Amino acid sequence: MTKDSKNLLQRGLDNIHSPFSSFIGAQTTSSLILLFSTLIALWWANSDYAATYVNLVHTPVGWFFGDFEFKASLKHVINDGLMVVFFFLLGLEIKREVLVGDLAQPENRRMLIFCALGGMVFPALIYSLFNFSLDSQIGWGIPMATDTAFALGVLTIVRKHIPASLLAFIVGLAIVDDIGAILVIAIFYTKQISLLYLSSAFALVAFLSLANYVGVRQPFFYIIVSLTIWVLMLNSGVHATVAGVAIALTVPARPELSVDKLLDKAKSKISSLQNNDKEVDVLASKQDHEKILEVRDVAEGASTPLRRWEDVLELPVSLFILPLFALINAGVVLNVSSFLESLTQPVGLGIISGLVLGKFIGITGACWLALRFNLGRLPKSVNFQHVVGASLITGIGFTMSTFIATLGFAGHPEQLQYAKTAILIASVIAAITGTLYLRVISAKQKHE
16 A cells, blocks of 8 residues: 555554654663663552552462463563563574674674673672672672663663764673573572473474474474473473573574575566556455565565564563563562661672672773783774773663572572662662763763
8 A cells, every 4th residue: 555545544643653663662662661660660569559569479370271270470470481581582682693793703702701701700709708608698690690671771871972882892791691691590590400301301402403404494383392391491490591592592593595596586576466467456366465475485585583583572572571570570668777788788788799899890800801912802983981881881780680689589588678679779870870981981082
């Protein structure tokens, strides 16, 4: 349907739809929705309706079929179920970055790995110093993680004042950081392992890899096998979200058709439509309808499942899954006494110091050493001062840090309370200091 053939109402909807789609797809929007969900959770947990919030978090959800019954709390369904989709998307992004992104270039990859390792090791060490020989030592992985969505959302505030390559640098840094966090969750936050379930899960992962190798690309096949892997991983003792990353690494990343074959096939299909004596009518003519579907199939064959699935999942994850996770997990009871305790307890001190100071020391120190000994290079237009600002912003560890906290302190509600409060405090400090620093150095560089 051409623009001229559209009626007044359709043209009006188009005028609304285009800007609305741009707004929904923007990184700033997803960050704002995540922030809004966090604020709602905090208000709800500290309001007169706090009991309804607790009831919601522990609401049983499930289904039954004959004698078979599955039931879990809403919190477990989100953390062990929906978050698997988030980790699957994360795995797709990791694979793409390693194949064709910044991690594909050796110099950039070395720099990102050095900086990310520094940004993981130092926060863990600082936390461990505050919690040495205590039961809370288990939380050492909490300050290692960076929340990519919040970090990029904060960077949009100073986007006009920083080089675009700094955003790519932080994304790459966060991806390597996420790889480390996933390994930490899989290795250190697993209590009991069932070798039977675990080996069965990885056997199916290997089966998906083989299917990828021989050219299987049907989404339904991957979905069925992936659901089986998730169930096996859920019963193995290793957290089910690891299944999401493992499955993502098996998704085909090669197009079915080369560019030359795509152009030849597409031209052939389109020419057959152009040579038609009658006007093309996809509604009345079954033949024309089938030819249009053939053009669609040719275009799909030239793209990769990895890219298509990443595009399909990006909005549901950023607009639904992550905000829902924040709503259910960020409801921390805040008052003067709990706030002060979080600032004085070893757990709180370790998390705040680890996220704010540990990230800064680790990333900038690793970057300086890599530049000093020519072990890696920074992206074009990014200098060491930009890395300092980035290291401060990576102290925003909300989503991943909260997720690790819920694993580490699952049976210790008081410690989990301190941890969540400290994560919020550290994330706010990191956002403010990082934004102000980047704004100041930008103004200084313009002046010079």
